[in-house]
Amino acid sequence: MGDMVMAQSLFKKIKERDRDAIIDVIGPAWSSPILERMEEVRQAITLKTSHGEWGISTRRKLGKSLRNEQYDEAIVLPRSWKSALVPFFANIPKRIGFHGEQRFILLTERRKLNKKTLNQTVKRFVSLGIPKQELFSLKALPNPQLNVDHDNQAALYKNHHLDTERPAVAMMAGAEYGPAKQWPLKHFHELANQLIRQGYQVWILGGPKDQADGDLIINGLGKHAHNLCGATKLVDAIDLLAAAKVAVSNDSGLMHVAAAVGAKVHGIYGSTSELFTPPLTEHKIIHNLNLDCAPCFKRICPLGHTNCLNQITPKQVLDQI
Template sequence: MVKYLIVGPSWVGDMVMAQSLFMTIKQQEPDAIIDVIGPNWSVPILARMPEVRNAIVLPTSHGEWGIKTRLTIGKRLRDESYSKAIVIPRSWKSALVPFFANIPHRIGFKGEQRYVLLNERRKLDKNILNQTVKRFVSLGVNNQEAYPPNILPQPKLAIDKANQIELYKKHSLSQRPAIALMPGAEFGPSKQWPIPHFHELAKKLIEKGHQVWILGGPKDQQDGNEIIKDLGEYAVNLCGKTQLVDAIDLLEAAEVAISNDSGLMHVAAAVGTRVHGIYGSTSELFTPPLTDNKVIHNLHLECSPCFKRECPLGHTNCQYKIKPSSIYESLLN
């Protein structure tokens, strides 16, 4: 029996896509034990992945070295006697815990001179491993099969129906068919479809007989309020009022999720909801929602994808020129 410690990524969408790696390992080695170490926010989402035994919190902030903390955790994990470690991030510090835990086989991509920390350093050919999920899965398969992986399992998060029912009661949600809108763009404003566009689309959807939920974190509350302004009882701003685990259950209950290229878009894909993904500064070729039940909206302008946090040209036409009417019409088809 092989026992894995996997150092997970730092973003919600990436952690969802990492489930494809966990699924790959379990398909190859059904008796494998998988523990994942990641940020505190990742614990509830990892709990919805049946492949993962334990979620281990790494209590460091984004960008923090935290060598003493990593040493303490690594020493604590020595008693687990892990057989293998897979380090998904490419940073030097991310490989410290498996090293300190004395895990004999430590796998990761080449980068940041991790010669001692990793004893199997794999080449990252970005032309061949041209999607995030391919990079993750390739770390879990044999070298001969890693470029690219032959099979990419689609993430599938478990649902808590009791929590879903409770959320309907707690937030006084209607029984109308629900459509979830996710306006957040943690990476930067270049990934954000305009808030007035979200408002116009929400209005059309409510007039058509739907209820609209705005999902996101506390940072998205103001945007959520602007989207639902004057739209009545069937427009509900849930930004900052739900936990990530609640968003999983609510998205499964929605008929459709309309989202920027964001973590919640990947959550929606992983619960089987039909996803309309809006792309401009990023590309669906690199980070697509991992589902067959999707529609992609991308104008493919000459200036995109730029992968910048803010539009270098100052206009964000790749987002602005995707009109609410075009997305609304695609929902009807």
């Protein structure tokens, strides 16, 4: 999810260079609601394969179905072999991507990934949309900006009995990648407790898998704490985050959504680094202890203590809010 949000910086850059460019984006079904909130994107095209599936016949069928569109260029963001198949089968004449998995026939232009120059995911994405000779100018990149449905926002307040008077703090406690990216639930609970005492309402946002964690966070906190995990769709999360005053999040996809709708983002980093995947907004505060053992980029703490997250206290975050 975070990658799809960050890809909007590429779409914006393409539009800066060519105002009349028509941009269609191929992605999994779950990404369509995000893409529909990007004004630069004409249509989201669903690739009906599951994560990790080769799906060569599915990709061939989709590619052939797109030939009538007569696309001029395809930008392939992933470095996998299979990700370049649809543009190849669609007979798109110019197909750009990074070197990876021997894609000699599938791509017409293969670029070397200079990890020192392109030290952030968003820079890597945007670099594929500009001529190689302009890479030196990759400094001021456009931030993602998702559109907000204010009618849906109002309906969500009503349907979930949210307080229109209290400022909201959204919390995203999920960490699908692994526990080394998850701030302790007891810390989220204590922070929520203190915020409610100071006049805020707290919304826990996430998917159905995060519902049990959300219940633990709001346990005993009263009517101003709402566990919305699994009770809202992705488009609803977009609109709720736009209404929140503050968003407190692990390094996750929803953190990038919050940044793209203007919330003040408090990003909590442990095993990962904000130097590589920062929330793309000027309105952010990063919480990172920068321990000697971090960032390790592991799913589970290899030292068994996860001090990089455990030692970021609720008080430290509360004081910054």
